[in-house]
Amino acid sequence: MSLAIFDLDNTLISNDSDYLWGQFLIDQGIVDKKIYMAKNTKFYEDYQQGTLDIIEFLQFSLKPLSEHSLEQLLKWREQFIFEIIQPILLTAAQELVDKHRDNGDTLLVITATNRFVTELIVKAYGINNLLATTPEFKNGAYTGNVEGIPCFQKGKVTLLEQWLKTSTETLDGSYFYSDSHNDLPLLKKVDYPIAVNPDEKLHAVAKQFNWDIISLRD
Numbered sequence: 001m002s003l004a005i006f007d008l009d010n011t012l013i014s015n016d017s018d019y020l021w022g023q024f025l026i027d028q029g030i031v032d033k034k035i036y037m038a039k040n041t042k043f044y045e046d047y048q049q050g051t052l053d054i055i056e057f058l059q060f061s062l063k064p065l066s067e068h069s070l071e072q073l074l075k076w077r078e079q080f081i082f083e084i085i086q087p088i089l090l091t092a093a094q095e096l097v098d099k100h101r102d103n104g105d106t107l108l109v110i111t112a113t114n115r116f117v118t119e120l121i122v123k124a125y126g127i128n129n130l131l132a133t134t135p136e137f138k139n140g141a142y143t144g145n146v147e148g149i150p151c152f153q154k155g156k157v158t159l160l161e162q163w164l165k166t167s168t169e170t171l172d173g174s175y176f177y178s179d180s181h182n183d184l185p186l187l188k189k190v191d192y193p194i195a196v197n198p199d200e201k202l203h204a205v206a207k208q209f210n211w212d213i214i215s216l217r218d
Contacts, residue, residue: 006097108163133151
């Protein structure tokens with residue numbers, strides 16, 4: 001039995017849930033369309049290029065959580081999952097997850113996208129362990145700040161190492177599936193790094209180190 005780690009966006013699902021959540025807020029008229037769309041697109045482009053300022057992005061992306069009640073946010077999230085996320089869940093991804101589960105492996109998702117957006121997506125695949133960027137929650141409401149360190153790039157490694165200290169799992173025989181060069185710090189830590197529909201930079205590195213390259217797109 002081993003630890004099977006999965007990235008979420010563009011790995012287990014066929015798009016980026018962080019970006020899509022921002023677009024959902026725009027489409028619902030929850031945020032200013034002109035201002036929010038330009039910033040949301042720019043941050044996503046920075047992410048793809050590997051130049052994202054994660055603190056600046058989180059100040060932007062978590063702010064709407066602080067401006068509405070938890071009750072309203074949960075209603076919007078339910079709609080978001082049903083209308084936007086369910087159509088981009090991947091059959092091949094579920095089959096891969098199930099294969100690891102049947103092998104007795106421990107399943108874990110590590111994602112930069114915040115926990116509020118991702119926790120129900122991860123549960124849809126039957127995965128109980130999630131490491132994600134955590135929005136600060138106090139007195140029954142989100143503050144717009146981050147709790148702890150962002151789960152991004154080297155931060156994923158740090159949070160995984162902290163998690164391992166509280167569990168019986170190790171990285172012996174571990175797998176990590178990801179599409180993004182932003183995940184290279186963690187891909188280099190596991191025994192079996194696997195590039196999933198990789199971006200250009202990750203594809204080049206995977207070829208260089210002879211990592212497996214797979215597709216989970218239907």
